[in-house]
Amino acid sequence: MLSVAVKPSTRSAFMLTLKRDLLIAFKRKNDIVNPFMFFVIVISLFPLAISPEGERLAEIAAGVIWIAVLLSAMLSMDSLYRGDFEDGSLEILLLSPHPLFFLVLAKNIAHWLVSGLPVVIASPLLAYMLKLPSESYATLMLTLLVGTPTLSLIGSIAVALTVGLGSRGLILAVITLPFSVPVLIFGTLAVQASASGLPSGGYLTLLLALLAGSLSLAPLTSAAALRISVS
Amino acid sequence: MWLWFAKLGSPKWFYELSTKWLPWLVVATVLVIGTATVWALLFLPPDYQQGYTSRILVVHVAVAGTSLAFFPLMAVAGTITLVWKMKLADMVAKNAAALGAWFSFITLATGSIWGSVSWGTWWEWSDSRLVSMLFQFFLLLGVVSLRSALEDTDKAAKACALLSIVGCINVVIIKYSVEWWNTLHQPASPVSLQSGSANGPEFWIATALMILGVYLFLSVSLILSTRNEILQRERRALWVKEMIAAEQ
Numbered sequence: 001m002l003s004v005a006v007k008p009s010t011r012s013a014f015m016l017t018l019k020r021d022l023l024i025a026f027k028r029k030n031d032i033v034n035p036f037m038f039f040v041i042v043i044s045l046f047p048l049a050i051s052p053e054g055e056r057l058a059e060i061a062a063g064v065i066w067i068a069v070l071l072s073a074m075l076s077m078d079s080l081y082r083g084d085f086e087d088g089s090l091e092i093l094l095l096s097p098h099p100l101f102f103l104v105l106a107k108n109i110a111h112w113l114v115s116g117l118p119v120v121i122a123s124p125l126l127a128y129m130l131k132l133p134s135e136s137y138a139t140l141m142l143t144l145l146v147g148t149p150t151l152s153l154i155g156s157i158a159v160a161l162t163v164g165l166g167s168r169g170l171i172l173a174v175i176t177l178p179f180s181v182p183v184l185i186f187g188t189l190a191v192q193a194s195a196s197g198l199p200s201g202g203y204l205t206l207l208l209a210l211l212a213g214s215l216s217l218a219p220l221t222s223a224a225a226l227r228i229s230v231s
Numbered sequence: 232m233w234l235w236f237a238k239l240g241s242p243k244w245f246y247e248l249s250t251k252w253l254p255w256l257v258v259a260t261v262l263v264i265g266t267a268t269v270w271a272l273l274f275l276p277p278d279y280q281q282g283y284t285s286r287i288l289v290v291h292v293a294v295a296g297t298s299l300a301f302f303p304l305m306a307v308a309g310t311i312t313l314v315w316k317m318k319l320a321d322m323v324a325k326n327a328a329a330l331g332a333w334f335s336f337i338t339l340a341t342g343s344i345w346g347s348v349s350w351g352t353w354w355e356w357s358d359s360r361l362v363s364m365l366f367q368f369f370l371l372l373g374v375v376s377l378r379s380a381l382e383d384t385d386k387a388a389k390a391c392a393l394l395s396i397v398g399c400i401n402v403v404i405i406k407y408s409v410e411w412w413n414t415l416h417q418p419a420s421p422v423s424l425q426s427g428s429a430n431g432p433e434f435w436i437a438t439a440l441m442i443l444g445v446y447l448f449l450s451v452s453l454i455l456s457t458r459n460e461i462l463q464r465e466r467r468a469l470w471v472k473e474m475i476a477a478e479q
Binding site for chain 1: 366369370372373376377380381386389390393394397398401404405408409411412
């Protein structure tokens with residue numbers, strides 16, 4: 001894949017990394033499908049555990065969907081750098097002449113396309129199952145569209161820090177979950193506001209600010225973390 | 232010009248200096264905390280609303296204020312570790328995380344005890360200070376668990392330094408988002424913390440003394456644990472061997 005004769009520009013290195021990661025993701029479908037199935041199953045457990053009544057479900061729907069998103073993101077993040085670390089291609093990536101910032105960003109985008117985007121697309125269906133008022137479907141999708149990439153970018157730092165560890169399923173969650181609090185707060189507030197007929201634009205703006213901040217800072221931090229872990 | 236800076240990073244220099252300073256610091260800590268405790272327990276007039284329970288606040292406010300210092304401290308130490316690769320900075324940072332988690336825990340515990348009497352509840356989600364302190368506690372525990380998961384000392388030092396810097400920024404973001412969550416979502420908390428503490432210079436002097444005392448206690452515990460860490464990591468160094476031989 002990466003055997004290009006002339007020295008490629010950073011842009012083509014970015015595109016090649018993106019393509020390569022997407023290709024690998026589609027060849028190892030388990031890594032994509034299992035976190036998604038986990039997301040769907042966790043959500044369908046809540047009505048069974050709490051109540052089948054529509055009114056009570058509607059009250060908690062926003063929170064349940066967001067927490068399920070957080071947990072399934074945690075599970076899918078685990079595979080972000082692991083395969084590359086095990087087969088040594090991560091070291092090649094670190095040695096490349098291109099800024100690591102863009103290569104890490106490409107990996108994060110590829111990962112979000114296969115793990116975050118399906119969740120965003122499936123969310124109205126799950127929102128319907130949880131009896132969320134239909135006025136807030138659009139807000140839910142928008143918040144997830146802005147929030148899930150932020151979660152991926154933040155999680156990438158913790159994954160990069162722990163990539164060398166053999167068993168790290170739980171430490172990843174312990175580090176990342178407290179970091180995700182602001183996204184969770186503004187995501188659920190926006191959906192709840194729109195469900196009760198209030199404007200949700202303010203919360204969306206804050207979510208966008210979080211995305212902008214993590215888009216510019218998180219790949220930098222992940223790159224530094226990768227250099228620490230692979231040394 | 233940079234000599235003092237390089238000297239500062241030498242574990243041996245720190246160990247020798249702290250041997251001289253430690254007794255004085257311990258005496259000062261005992262004196263200040265002792266004075267503040269006696270003052271708070273015997274001389275502080277009971278609050279006209281809260282009665283004697285307001286005395287808990289002397290400890291609570293001091294520990295809470297001090298616990299906020301840990302993430303900045305770890306971030307500064309982490310920056311020094313990453314930029315100048317100074318071993319001493321990481322020896323300080325290593326124990327700061329666990330100590331900070333304890334301080335946060337004591338803050339939550341004393342706050343709960345005070346709240347159980349004054350607010351009638353041990354825990355109140357609608358108070359943003361409680362919630363953000365809880366998440367600071369979790370973040371500090373995350374740093375501790377990352378440290379214990381990584382076996383390579385050098386790698387653990389750099390990884391924890393990075394996490395501390397990110398965590399320091401995040402504590403601020405979490406604090407503001409929790410505050411907005413409260414003020415926008417629910418009415419302000421039923422009891423304001425200020426109601427008990429706004430009056431009386433006696434209270435403020437006791438609290439100020441206690442804050443000073445807790446900071447002294449913090450530096451004593453940090454120095455002690457750093458000395459421990461120095462001996463452990465430098466156990467093969469000549470000066471440590473000579474010192475132990477001299478003691479035997």
